[in-house]
Amino acid sequence: DQQVKQNSPSLSVQEGRISILNCDYTNSMFDYFLWYKKYPAEGPTFLISISSIKDKNEDGRFTVFLNKSAKHLSLHIVPSQPGDSAVYFCAARGADSWGKLQFGAGTQVVVTP
Amino acid sequence: GAVVSQHPSRVICKSGTSVKIECRSLDFQATTMFWYRQFPKQSLMLMATSNEGSKATYEQGVEKDKFLINHASLTLSTLTVTSAHPEDSSFYICSAEQGANTEAFFGQGTRLTVV
Secondary structure, three states, rough: OOOOOOOOEEEEEEEEOOOEEEEEEEOOOEEEEEEEEOOOOOOOEEEEEEEOOOOEEEOOOOEEEOOOOOOEEEEEEOOOOHHHHEEEEEEEEEEOOOOOOEEEOOOOEEEEE | OOOOEEOOOOOEOOOOOOOEEEEEEOOOOOOOOEEEEEOOOOEEEEEEEEEOOOOOOEOOOOOOOOOOOOOEOOEEEEEEOOOHHHHHHHHEEEEEEOOOOOOOOOOOOEEEEEE
């Protein structure tokens, strides 16, 4: 069963605008959430994370929001740049499963000029 | 961030042969590493947890006799795909963490093609 879901397989956004990627999870035991960026034939690159005790974490152009009651998190990228075009994976981890990440299916982001 | 190196990045092998993939943490010690597999246009699926000095822990549905994992040192884990078949063709990725509640760092991945 898929415990982390990214229901939008793709997203197209204009350069300079905001990209919003969504992620839902079903396991209430998850306590740490991460976003990764991935290019074809490469390993994922860490972007930003958030602990379940927080509802927002910001790092430069990237902000992650967590709504625990809704079991939902989102990644905002603003402003979007052409180099942001990649597949973005949402991942989650439980307190008792250090290092074992459950990944969503990914969202392909295309930033157009 | 920490560096995890994976080798080779790409390998083509004949059906029935075995292939070894290496995963190294270059600037930190990792008592635990993780092996994932990604099929085209799908998510990364955890295969097994590699523990230094002990047996690996495999996820449900992963054949431990087919995917041999050895974690001989604090900086090296290997995954050997034994008697590979075309259906084993996939993208294999390893990861390691420096400590609890830190992000996992991933290797570059290995594209395995079995012909």
